Amino acid sequence: MSLRAVKGMKDILPDEISKWHRLEDAFRARAALYGFREARFPIVEPTALFVRSIGENTDIVEKEMYTFTDRGDKSLTLRPEGTASSVRAYIQHNVQALEPVTKWFYVGPMYRRERPAKGRYRQFYQAGIEVFGDPGPYVDAEVIDMVVGFISSLGITQVEVLINSIGGPETRANYRDALLGYLEPYRSELCSDCQRRMDANPLRVLDCKVPRCSEIAADAPSILSHLVDADRAHFDTLQKTLTLLGTPYRVEGSLVRGLDYYTRTLFEVLGKGEGLGAQNALLGGGRYDQMVKSLGGPDTPAIGFAMGLERLLMAMPSEPDPTHVDVFIVAAQASVRSEAALLGRELRDAGLRVESDLRGGSLKSQLRRADKMSARIAMILGESEVENGVVQLKDLEQKTQDEVSRAEAAKRAKAILG
RNA sequence: GUGGGUGUAGCUCAGUGGUAGAGCACUGGAUUGUGGCUCCGGGUGUCGCGGGUUCAAUUCCCGUCACUCACCCCA
Numbered sequence: 001m002s003l004r005a006v007k008g009m010k011d012i013l014p015d016e017i018s019k020w021h022r023l024e025d026a027f028r029a030r031a032a033l034y035g036f037r038e039a040r041f042p043i044v045e046p047t048a049l050f051v052r053s054i055g056e057n058t059d060i061v062e063k064e065m066y067t068f069t070d071r072g073d074k075s076l077t078l079r080p081e082g083t084a085s086s087v088r089a090y091i092q093h094n095v096q097a098l099e100p101v102t103k104w105f106y107v108g109p110m111y112r113r114e115r116p117a118k119g120r121y122r123q124f125y126q127a128g129i130e131v132f133g134d135p136g137p138y139v140d141a142e143v144i145d146m147v148v149g150f151i152s153s154l155g156i157t158q159v160e161v162l163i164n165s166i167g168g169p170e171t172r173a174n175y176r177d178a179l180l181g182y183l184e185p186y187r188s189e190l191c192s193d194c195q196r197r198m199d200a201n202p203l204r205v206l207d208c209k210v211p212r213c214s215e216i217a218a219d220a221p222s223i224l225s226h227l228v229d230a231d232r233a234h235f236d237t238l239q240k241t242l243t244l245l246g247t248p249y250r251v252e253g254s255l256v257r258g259l260d261y262y263t264r265t266l267f268e269v270l271g272k273g274e275g276l277g278a279q280n281a282l283l284g285g286g287r288y289d290q291m292v293k294s295l296g297g298p299d300t301p302a303i304g305f306a307m308g309l310e311r312l313l314m315a316m317p318s319e320p321d322p323t324h325v326d327v328f329i330v331a332a333q334a335s336v337r338s339e340a341a342l343l344g345r346e347l348r349d350a351g352l353r354v355e356s357d358l359r360g361g362s363l364k365s366q367l368r369r370a371d372k373m374s375a376r377i378a379m380i381l382g383e384s385e386v387e388n389g390v391v392q393l394k395d396l397e398q399k400t401q402d403e404v405s406r407a408e409a410a411k412r413a414k415a416i417l418g
Numbered sequence: 419g420u421g422g423g424u425g426u427a428g429c430u431c432a433g434u435g436g437u438a439g440a441g442c443a444c445u446g447g448a449u450u451g452u453g454g455c456u457c458c459g460g461g462u463g464u465c466g467c468g469g470g471u472u473c474a475a476u477u478c479c480c481g482u483c484a485c486u487c488a489c490c491c492c493a
């Protein structure tokens with residue numbers, strides 16, 4: 001077949017959709033419990049939005065964005081993540097004038113042109129939340145606690161919560177000097193990426209998986225020991241609050257994340273269970289206190305995270321698909337098929353989910369089909385039933401059959417269905 | 419971007435240098451208008467694509483594309 005879905009982009013067919021609904025419904029419900037309200041943003045944004053927020057030297061901006069020129073000369077990009085759009089919308093609509101603290105959530109597709117792998121797609125779905133206007137650290141703890149509770153409510157129990165702090169501008173400047181001082185003698189031993197990172201964003205050297213780089217990074221000074229007092233206090237209070245909430249976590253000094261906009265609090269939840277493959281980061285997030293201002297808005301602290309829905313789905317225990325048919329109508333003879341259509345309308349008007357085989361066929365084949373569809377009830381209509389104003393109501397699970405009047409049929413069916 | 423694996427029926431896969439099979443699924447039937455179990459029957463494939471070797475290729479070789487897994491990075 002020559003026309004296929006684009007590489008890394010998947011169809012979600014009806015057999016899978018109930019699991020998606022279960023996940024999305026659960027997320028919306030959980031977000032509402034914490035006072036978050038849903039927002040939806042365009043999938044296409046000006047390219048500059050992502051370059052300026054995510055950072056020019058990140059992998060996303062350097063090589064993963066779907067960028068194109070529209071029929072003018074504007075450079076547009078399919079959003080690779082949701083936070084930048086949230087911030088843009090927050091600024092554009094002057095939301096800070098409406099309320100001191102804004103709590104939004106979103107669900108939708110994101111686009112990154114990476115090599116696909118298990119748990120990594122070019123179009124993938126994220127659900128995320130953003131809080132604007134609260135400097136923390138209590139809100140940091142609440143956000144982390146919320147999402148950890150959410151994941152566990154999905155039946156995903158094998159997880160690890162990592163947190164770190166990379167401080168604010170002052171800490172970053174101090175630490176950058178200290179780190180570069182440490183790394184400089186090793187410069188020639190580092191991989192080429194890291195040599196470049198040293199100039200662009202030295203923090204990311206700590207994250208490198210190349211063996212020699214991680215050896216060198218292991219002995220690097222820790223950013224945690226360079227936190228200025230205010231950053232230190234923020235991180236301590238976050239930990240204290242998480243502990244009080246009973247949220248398990250591990251401080252991971254090397255947690256850096258590949259987006260430039262983060263400040264202070266960073267966190268990530270890793271799935272440890274089977275079925276995830278190598279892409280086991282279920283969600284990632286952190287504080288981005290500088291971004292609103294740097295994109296032209298008022299100086300507004302913010303924190304948020306994004307979860308990968310496909311990964312959550314892979315980690316979730318599967319449940320049998322719910323049946324989607326209550327009553328299957330069987331026409332015993334071709335002569336009553338019109339009347340069967342009317343019966344179907346009557347039952348649907350009463351709120352029952354009704355299926356039938358409009359193509360006709362033998363009684364046996366129609367009943368087989370009812371069974372395949374896991375219908376609980378079959379209603380058989382033949383010439384004599386039509387004549388007498390009744391139907392044969394068959395409980396396919398209990399294997400019982402009664403003759404009931406047309407007028408009673410919907411009520412009897414509902415009684416059986418509970 | 420780099421490596422590995424795999425491409426045969428709708429799905430999962432077997433198979434052979436002489437143009438192909440199973441299970442599942444789908445479908446018809448097993449006495450008059452009754453499902454699931456059982457039994458009997460039915461159809462489908464450019465054997466990913468292109469080239470090479472050969473009397474002959476789905477089978478061997480090369481290339482290519484697709485899918486997939488890992489690295490990288492991330493959700």
